[in-house]
Amino acid sequence: MTSTAPDFFTDEQTRRLYATDASSYEELPKAVAFPETTREVIDIVTYARRQGLSLTARGAGTSLAGQTTGGGIVMDIGRNMNRIINIDAQKQEALVQPGVIRDTLNREASRHNLLFGPDTATTNRCMLGGMIGNNSCGLFSIKHKTTREHVLEIETVLSDGSKAVFKPLSQTELAAKMELDSLEGQIYREMTGLLREHSDRILANYPHPEIIRRNTGYALDRLCEMAPFTEGGRPFNLAELLCGSEGTLAMTTSAKVKLVSEDPAHVMLVPHFSSIRAAMEATVEAVETGPAAVELVDDIILNATKGNIEQQKNRFFLQGEPKGILIIQFDGKNISRLKAKAQRLADKLQKRNLTSSAALITDPEKIDRVWQLRKAGLGLLMGLGSKGRTPTFCEDTAVRVPDLPDYVDDFQRILDRHNANCVFYAHASVGELHLRPVINLKEKDEIQKMKTMAGEIADLVRSYRGSLSGEHGDGRARAPYIEKVLGTEMMPLLRRVKQIWDPGNIFNPGKIVNPKPMEQDLRYSPAYQPPEVDTQFNWRKEESFADALELCNGAGVCRKLADSGGTMCPSYMATREEKDSTRGRANLFRQLFSGRQQEAFRSGELRDALDLCLSCKACKSECPANVDMARMKAEFMQGWHEDKGISPGERFFGQAARIYPLAGIWPRLSNWMMRQPAVKEVLQQWLGIDKRRDLPAFAPQPFMEWYQKRSKSSDPRRRGSAQANDLQSLPETAGGGQKVVLLIDIFTNYHDPEIARAAVRFLEATGHQIIIPGFHELGRPQLSKGMVKHAKKVLDQNLPRLATYANRGFPIVGLEPSEILTLRDEYLDLCDDEQLTSAEMVAAQSFTFEEFARKVLSAASNNTPPPSGTRKVYIHGHCHAKALIGNSATRQALQLSGYETDVLQTGCCGMAGSFGYEKDHYEVSMDIGELTLFPAVRSLPDEALVCAPGFSCRHQISDGVGKRAWHPAELMAERVGIGN
Known part of the structure; x- marks a missing residue:
């Protein structure tokens, strides 16, 4: 494919990446484009029209009904068209490009105590262009309504490549628009003519006007509410039609949106229910009190949070095992009044026997954690596995709030008729529930069940005069059923709207009118072939x-x-x-x-x-x-x-244990050589080590050499310590105190022995007998380089010895988070079935140094207060620790040692083992560091103590900011008065 500007990407990888979104559909496009300007959008539209190719605009690709999949050109506006052009705080307006992320806009607007109201579950990545296309609403739609109510005007490129701005028009301005000799003028003439002729039929057939979230078809009913079609109506504005049009009518290039003031006070009430029906009856009561949000979460999602590492900590408010909960938030200026209102509602629900318990939450941080759990709902459903998959074909229906209890009962009868289970959650406050039946799309009978149920659900929605789509759009999934909901006589009008705006049918065809069958182009179908390949990991949790x-x-x-x-x-x-x-x-x-x-x-x-x-x-x-x-x-x-x-560089980093002993013999020579420009050039050419990096220096004396000499000392404190290849070398009663296995990884041994020395002295000072195994690696470097078979050999050698320690109840403590956590993570899937019991036992007895220190210091704190002389420590957590166990152990252990702590809100440091040392990754590594870590550390006082448990993190901080970062063991050893 050839083109003028901008470039089209037609390589297989890019096309595959843009073949799917968050829906059930997959369609390989012919090309992908990344425009940077309105001029380039015009070029893309012009090219698509001339070539007869479809054009699908895409932001974050979070659409649930297949709107951002297409077989022609997919235009990603998020990568480049993502500027906030202006925020006018006085007028409470913002001018943005379509690729601006909603939360990014709100971070900027919050400086003026303003925000863009619609609050979807995807606000940290969804973009304003996509929110316009879907007319997104979100958690607070009872308060903020839809995106449509917040869009003032939209700049577009029309299907002929011309530009047009749609905004509120006076009668005089509308008349002038209708006189234009252009596609824009034709749109105004034909749209007003269509509305004059059919407004009565439109208003009679469209969803009930009390339903806030009604996106079925094109928003013709909204246009009928405007002047001149309704006397005294609001000014005519076709921007309202574009909201919810799913990119089928025009391409958005910028939008002026309304901002609203933030309420300073928030109170949350979370009543628990034994049935969904009871939750719906409670919703009717709750809505009458004027809440900002009422969200339903059912037991399927709540149970899914139990197995999710990130969401486990957000379950703090749950009491027992409810069938469902409502998350009810009240916003305002006076928190006492809000609390009183919430309590009155709780009392009323209990008096009606709808709920027996309700959590009242006022702490902002805890309120945010509850919303994090709610927003994770969609993704959590996928964690249920293939047997629990819930495709999005009917999950977006909306009815009037008073109809919810009966509607849910009727919906349940459809489920019972088809012997189907269903997830119930989302926006109860406005009558919209995400009802997601469990369907296995890989089975032919299940696809037929889905189609039959979709038809029956559309009939049910019609009987309540509801909306088939509340905000997720019609798209591939629901467009085939619009006719059932709006009626046969509405379909010619919808097709006429598409013809008026897009006579060539290039803009996202088939997403509202003339759809393909809903079962076509499914990501999973009976034709899908699951891979059958030989693997090294057992994939036990996932099953395969x-x-x-x-x-x-x-x-x-x-x-x-x-x-x-x-x-x-x-x-x-x-x-x-x-x-x-x-x-x-x-x-x-x-x-x-x-x-x-x-x-x-x-x-x-x-x-x-x-x-x-x-x-x-x-x-x-x-x-x-x-x-x-x-x-x-x-x-x-x-x-x-x-x-x-395996490349030489991969072998160098993945099998460092074979090289380090040689380099450690002459550490000064090794260090000198590694800093010579000529040697750096050779290392870059041969091993791919970027010459802008200094490799970590070898210590003058490795830890194990120091420890072996020290263990021969006559100091009574040290009699219990020993280096052991097995338990037989350590007497059962030697030294007294609890025995602790301290794993010394190769990097600590050769580069940072002072950390291991501090750990030894801390453990001795707290009354422990230390066992130092005679090996340094657990397989982490091999795994990071994809040398899984090598890692399995390491496991086979280490697991029996570690299991012997674990079987005796000895804690196994590691200084490097990624190393010790390998025992609790990869070992459980890398081991053979006959090794699993041993691996589980070892995992249960394995601790990071901070975890073990917290346990020890917590037990001691009942008798001994923490040391005096508090000093503040700023903590940057290791990625593996944050992912698998969190930062709390490091924070609490340091606090118990007498430090004041501040956990830096930093992401990945960017070094990640060998990643940041490699020539092809150096720039990205430093870019990642500059995202949050480097600015956070630079902002600290010069004398500030920075704590980083990870070896890579400490070296990245040194390289990027020039500041020393300390391991927790060093800081804790200092606080117990024993130094290094």
Whole structure:
């Protein structure tokens, strides 16, 4: 394909990346474009029209009904057209490009105590262009209504390549528009003519006007409410029609949106229910009190939070095992009045026997955590596995709030008739529930069941004069059933609207009118071939590698930016390219392995997409579906190595234990040589080590050498310590005190022995007898380089010895988080079935140093107060620790040692083991550091203490900011008065 500006990307990888969104559909486009300006959008539209290609606009790709999939050109406006052009605080308006993320706009607007009201579950990555296309609403739609109410005007490119701005028009301005000799003029003439002729029929057939969220078809009923069609109506504004048109009428290039003032006070009430019916009856009562939000979450989602690392901590408010909960928020200026209102509602619900318990929450941080749990709902559903998959074909219906209880009962009767289970959640305050029946799209009978149920549900919605789509749009999933809801006589009008605006049918065809069958182009279907490949990991939790590849549903949480917090996905945060997101990589995995099976291990496309994956593990916790891309990458790279071989650089970093003993013999010589420009040049050419980096220096004396000499000392405190290859070398009663196995990784031994010395002295000072095993590696470097078979050999050697310690009840403590957490993570899937019991026992007895220190100091704190002389420590957490156990152990252990702590809101440091040392990754590594870590550390006072448990993190901080970061063991040893 050739073109003028901008470039079209037609390579297989890019097309695959844009073949899916968050829906059930997958359609390979012919090309993808990334416009930077309105002029380039015009060029793309013009090219598509001349070539007869469809054009689908796309922001974050979080659409649930297939709106952002298309077989022609997919135009990603998010990568480049993402500027906030202006915020006018006085007028409470913002002018934005369509790729601006909603939360990004609100962070800027919050400086003026303003916000853009619509608050979808995807606000940390969804974009204003997509919100306009879907007329998004979100959690607070009873308060803020829909995007439509907040859009003042929209600048567009029409289907002939011309520009037009749609905004409120006076009668004189409307008349002038109708005189234009252009497509814009024709649109005004024909649209007003259509409305004059059919307004009565439109208002009679469209959803009930009391339903706030009604997006079925084109919003003709909204236009009928305007002047001149309704006397005294608001000014005529076709921007309201574009909101919810799903990119089928025009391409948005900018929008002026209304901002609203923030309420300072918030109170949350969370009543628990034994049935969904009771929750719906309570919703009717709650809405009468004027809440800002009323959200339903059922037991299926609540149970899914139990197995999600990120959401487990957000379950603090739950009492027992309810069938469902309502999250009710009251906003205002006086918190006492809000609390009183919430309590009155709670009393009323209890008096009516609708609920027996209700949590009242006023702490802002806790309120935010409850909303985090609610927003994770969609992704959590995918974590249920293939047997619990809930495709989005009827999840967006809306009825009047008073009709909700009966509507839910009627819906349940449809489910019972088809022997189907269903998830119930979302926006009860405005009569919209996300009702997601469990359907297995891989089975032909289940697809037929879905189609039959879709028809019956559409009939049910019609009987309540409801809306088939509340905000997610009609799209591929619901467009075939619009006729059932609006009536046969409305379809010619909808097709006429499309013809008026887009006579060539190039803009996102088939998403509202003239749809394909709903079962066509499904991501999963009877034709889907799950991969059957040989793997090194057992994939026990997921049940198989094939199931692991299907976890990602496209919700796109991995596309959040650094300002939104969290760690996932650091490479995407730096590059903002879809291929560098967890979703992009997961899509390529599924597409390639299902199509090519074992051959996919040779895929250069997938190898390229995985190149910037730091294996940080953040996706394992922050992704609602718990996609573990680090493990998937290791699995793929093992297969890649078997075909392509292992590079010298991969061997150098993956098998450092073979090289370090030699370099450690002459540490000063090794250090001198590694800093010589000529040697650096050789290392860059041979091993790919960027010459701008200094490799970590070797210590004059490795820890093990120091420890062996020290263990011979006659100091009574040290008699219990020993280096042991097995338990037989350590007497049962030697030294007294609890025995602790201290694992010394190779990097601590050769580079940072002072950390291990501090740990030893801390443990001795707290009365422990230390066992130092005679090995340094657990397999982490091998896993990070995809040398999984090598890691398995390490496991086979270490597991029996570690199991012997664990079996005796000895804690196994590690200083490097990624090393020790390998025992609790990968070992459980890397071991054979006959090794699993031992691996589980070892995992249960394994602790990071901070976890163990917290336990020890907590027990001691009952008798001994923490040391005096408080000093503040700023903590940067290690990625693996944050993903698997969190930062609380480090924070609490330091507090028990007498420090005041502040956990820095930093994501990944960007070093990630060897990643930041490699020539091809150096720039990205530093870019990641600059996202949050480097600015946070630079902002600290010069004398500030920075704590970083991770070896890589400490070196990245040193390289990027020039500041020393300390291991917790060093800081805690100092506080017990024993120094280093």
